Amino acid sequence: MGQLKVYNSYFREKQVFESLVPGYVGMYVCGPTVSGESHLGHARPYITFDVVYRYLVHLGYKVRYVRNITDAGHFEEEGREAEDKISKKAFLEKLEPMELVQKYTNLFHWAMEKFNTIPPTIEPTATGHIVEQINMIQDLIKKGYAYEKNGSVYFDVKKYASGHDYGKLSGRIVEDLLENTRELEGQEEKRNPADFALWKAAPPEHIMRWNSPWSEGFPGWHIECSAMATKYLGVQFDIHGGGMDLLFPHHESEIAQSTICNHATPVRYWIHNNMITINGRKMGKSYNNVIRLTELFSGDHPILVKAYSPMTVRFFILQTHYRSTLDFSNEALQAAEKGLILDP
Amino acid sequence: MGQLKVYNSYFREKQVFESLVPGYVGMYVCGPTVSGESHLGHARPYITFDVVYRYLVHLGYKVRYVRNITDAGHFEEEGREAEDKISKKAFLEKLEPMELVQKYTNLFHWAMEKFNTIPPTIEPTATGHIVEQINMIQDLIKKGYAYEKNGSVYFDVKKYASGHDYGKLSGRIVEDLLENTRELEGQEEKRNPADFALWKAAPPEHIMRWNSPWSEGFPGWHIECSAMATKYLGVQFDIHGGGMDLLFPHHESEIAQSTICNHATPVRYWIHNNMITINGRKMGKSYNNVIRLTELFSGDHPILVKAYSPMTVRFFILQTHYRSTLDFSNEALQAAEKGLILDP
Numbered sequence: 184m185g186q187l188k189v190y191n192s193y194f195r196e197k198q199v200f201e202s203l204v205p206g207y208v209g210m211y212v213c214g215p216t217v218s219g220e221s222h223l224g225h226a227r228p229y230i231t232f233d234v235v236y237r238y239l240v241h242l243g244y245k246v247r248y249v250r251n252i253t254d255a256g257h258f259e260e261e262g263r264e265a266e267d268k269i270s271k272k273a274f275l276e277k278l279e280p281m282e283l284v285q286k287y288t289n290l291f292h293w294a295m296e297k298f299n300t301i302p303p304t305i306e307p308t309a310t311g312h313i314v315e316q317i318n319m320i321q322d323l324i325k326k327g328y329a330y331e332k333n334g335s336v337y338f339d340v341k342k343y344a345s346g347h348d349y350g351k352l353s354g355r356i357v358e359d360l361l362e363n364t365r366e367l368e369g370q371e372e373k374r375n376p377a378d379f380a381l382w383k384a385a386p387p388e389h390i391m392r393w394n395s396p397w398s399e400g401f402p403g404w405h406i407e408c409s410a411m412a413t414k415y416l417g418v419q420f421d422i423h424g425g426g427m428d429l430l431f432p433h434h435e436s437e438i439a440q441s442t443i444c445n446h447a448t449p450v451r452y453w454i455h456n457n458m459i460t461i462n463g464r465k466m467g468k469s470y471n472n473v474i475r476l477t478e479l480f481s482g483d484h485p486i487l488v489k490a491y492s493p494m495t496v497r498f499f500i501l502q503t504h505y506r507s508t509l510d511f512s513n514e515a516l517q518a519a520e521k522g523l524i525l526d527p
Numbered sequence: 528m529g530q531l532k533v534y535n536s537y538f539r540e541k542q543v544f545e546s547l548v549p550g551y552v553g554m555y556v557c558g559p560t561v562s563g564e565s566h567l568g569h570a571r572p573y574i575t576f577d578v579v580y581r582y583l584v585h586l587g588y589k590v591r592y593v594r595n596i597t598d599a600g601h602f603e604e605e606g607r608e609a610e611d612k613i614s615k616k617a618f619l620e621k622l623e624p625m626e627l628v629q630k631y632t633n634l635f636h637w638a639m640e641k642f643n644t645i646p647p648t649i650e651p652t653a654t655g656h657i658v659e660q661i662n663m664i665q666d667l668i669k670k671g672y673a674y675e676k677n678g679s680v681y682f683d684v685k686k687y688a689s690g691h692d693y694g695k696l697s698g699r700i701v702e703d704l705l706e707n708t709r710e711l712e713g714q715e716e717k718r719n720p721a722d723f724a725l726w727k728a729a730p731p732e733h734i735m736r737w738n739s740p741w742s743e744g745f746p747g748w749h750i751e752c753s754a755m756a757t758k759y760l761g762v763q764f765d766i767h768g769g770g771m772d773l774l775f776p777h778h779e780s781e782i783a784q785s786t787i788c789n790h791a792t793p794v795r796y797w798i799h800n801n802m803i804t805i806n807g808r809k810m811g812k813s814y815n816n817v818i819r820l821t822e823l824f825s826g827d828h829p830i831l832v833k834a835y836s837p838m839t840v841r842f843f844i845l846q847t848h849y850r851s852t853l854d855f856s857n858e859a860l861q862a863a864e865k866g867l868i869l870d871p
Contacts, residue, residue, distance in 0.1 A: 203617070203619075204617040204618075204620060209618075247626065273551070275591055275761065276551060279759060285647070304626050305625045305629050310655050311652055313657070417619065
C-alpha cells in the first residue's frame with residue numbers, strides 16, 4: 184500500500200497516514216446544510232474530499248466515507264415564519280420545512296453528480312439521528328459536562344477546559360472564550376458565554392421540533408456530527424474533513440463532546456480545506472457575491488461573463504492546493520477552461 | 528379545475544375526486560424497502576403514481592407528494608449476521624446496515640430518474656422518524672389499544688375490531704383473522720394471533736436498534752407509514768397509494784393505528800395498482816423469475832432475450848390499466864418498444 188502524507192490540522196504538521204485498522208479507513212466530512220442552494224464555496228470541500236476518497240481507494244483501502252446532510256434547524260423561508268405563526272390555515276397550506284429540505288437535497292445531489300464526485304458510502308441526516316443525539320446529550324449530563332436550563336441543554340466549556348485542551352484544534356485561547364461577554368440569544372441561560380447548545384427548547388413559531396427529556400425542541404448543530412460519526416465510524420476514526428471555517432466552534436466542539444462521551448480523542452487526522460474568495464473578497468450575502476452552483480453552470484449571475492461547465496469548475500478547484508485560498512474570477516475560470524482538455 | 532374520477536379501494540367504487548382543501552392535494556405512496564435492489568414489480572407503483580401526480584398538477588392542484596424509504600428492519604446481508612454476532616472484528620470491518628441502505632437508495636433514485644419519474648416533494652425515511660413512531664406507540668398504549676410484552680409492543684386487533692371495521696379495506700373477515708393460529712415468530716407474546724408488532728425488542732444479533740421506553744429495538748413496519756403520513760400530510764389526507772399486495776396487513780393496519788391516534792379515518796381515497804406477472808406466473812424468488820431493474824436495462828437475465836430501455840418499460844407499464852394485472856414477456860416488451868415512438 185502506497186504511502187500518504189497528510190497535513191494534520193490538529194498537530195499543525197505533515198504526518199505519515201496510518202489507518203487505525205490495517206486496510207480500512209473511516210472518513211467523516213461535514214456535509215451541506217440544506218436550507219438553501221449550494222454555492223461555489225460549497226463545491227470546494229466536496230470536490231477536495233472526493234479526490235482524497237478516490238486516492239485512498241486507489242491505495243487499496245476499503246473506505247467508509249460518511250458525509251452528513253444537515254437538515255434540522257431553522258428552515259423557515261423568510262417571511263413565512265410570522266405568517267404561519269398566526270395563521271389558521273389548513274395543514275397542507277402551511278410551510279413544511281421537509282419540502283425545502285427535499286428540494287435542496289435533490290439539488291445538491293444533482294450538482295455533486297455534475298461535478299463527478301462519488302457519493303459517500305453513508306449519507307446520514309441530522310433529523311434521522313435525533314435518538315442518537317438525545318442519548319449522547321443524556322450521557323454528557325450524566326457525566327457532569329452538560330446542564331439543562333429552561334428546557335435547553337448546554338455543554339459546560341469551563342468544566343471541560345479545566346481538564347482538556349479546548350482550543351487546541353482551532354488555536355483559540357480558552358481564557359478569551361470564557362471572558363467573552365457578547366450578548367447573544369440564549370446567553371442568559373448559559374453558565375458561561377463560551378458554552379454551546381446541545382438541545383434548544385423550540386419557541387412556539389419554530390416548526391421543526393421533537394420530543395426530548397427536556398422539552399419539545401431541536402438538537403444543536405455540533406452534537407449532530409458527533410453522534411453520527413460515532414455511530415458509523417466508531418469512538419475513534421481516521422479522518423475528519425471540512426472547510427477551515429468549521430474549525431471553530433464546530434470541530435472544536437465535536438472533539439469536546441466526543442472526548443467526554445467516548446473517553447477517547449475522536450479523530451486521528453483532521454484535514455481542512457481553505458476558502459474560495461471572489462475577486463479577492465470573502466464570499467457573503469453582504470457583498471452580493473454569492474454565486475450559486477445553478478448560476479455558475481448557467482452563467483446567470485451579474486459577476487459571471489459566461490457559464491462554466493461543472494468539469495471546468497472541478498478542474499479550477501483542483502489546480503490550487505486545497506490548503507491555499509483560491510480566488511475566483513472570470514479570467515481564472517476561463518484559463519481553467521482552456522487548460523482542461525476534454526475527452527471527445 | 529378539471530374533474531377526476533378515481534376507483535377508491537376502500538369503498539370499492541369509482542368516485543369523483545374532491546380534495547379536502549380546495550386547490551391542494553396530499554398524497555402518500557408506500558416507497559421501496561432498500562434492503563436490496565428494486566425489481567420490475569417495484570417499477571409499477573412508482574410509474575403509476577408518477578402519472579397520478581403529474582395529472583393532479585396538470586389539473587392545477589398544489590400537490591404534496593410523500594413517498595417514504597423503508598430503511599429500518601432486517602438489513603443484514605445473508606451469512607453476515609452470524610459472523611458479526613460472534614466476531615471480535617474492528618468497528619470498520621463489521622457490516623454497517625446503513626452502507627447497504629445508502630447503496631440501494633442511490634440505485635433506486637438512479638432507476639427512478641431513468642424512468643423519468645418526478646421525485647416526491649418529501650421522501651422521508653423510517654430511520655429518520657423513530658421519535659415520531661415512539662410517540663405514536665405511546666399514544667396507542669395510553670388509549671388502551673396497544674400493550675407491551677417482553678420489551679415489544681403489539682397492537683390489540685381484537686379490541687380495535689370490537690368498535691371498528693378492521694378488514695374493510697382488504698376484505699378480510701376479522702373473525703378468521705382472530706381465529707388464525709399459525710405459529711409465527713413472536714406469536715407467544717401476542718394476546719391474539721392477529722395482533723401486529725408496533726415495536727420489537729432487538730435480539731442480540733440485530734444490528735439496527737434504538738433506545739425506546741420499552742427496549743432497545745426497532746419499529747414495526749406499519750407504524751412507520753402512519754407516523755410519516757400524519758406528520759407531513761395531517762390527520763386526514765386525500766390519497767394513499769401502493770400496490771394491491773399492501774392492502775393487508777400493511778394498509779389495513781395503517782388505518783387502525785391512525786384512526787385511534789388521530790380520531791379520524793386517515794385517508795379519503797385509497798388507490799392500488801395491480802401486480803406484474805412474468806409469463807403468467809407470480810414473480811418470486813422461488814420461481815427464479817425476479818428481474819431486477821439493472822438486469823432489465825442491461826438484458827443480463829436468463830429470461831430476457833435483450834435489454835429494454837427504461838422508457839420502453841415505462842410505456843409498457845402505462846399501456847395497461849393500473850388496476851389490471853400486467854403480464855411481462857419478451858414479446859410484450861418488444862411490442863411496446865415498437866409502439867413507442869421516441870423523439871429524435
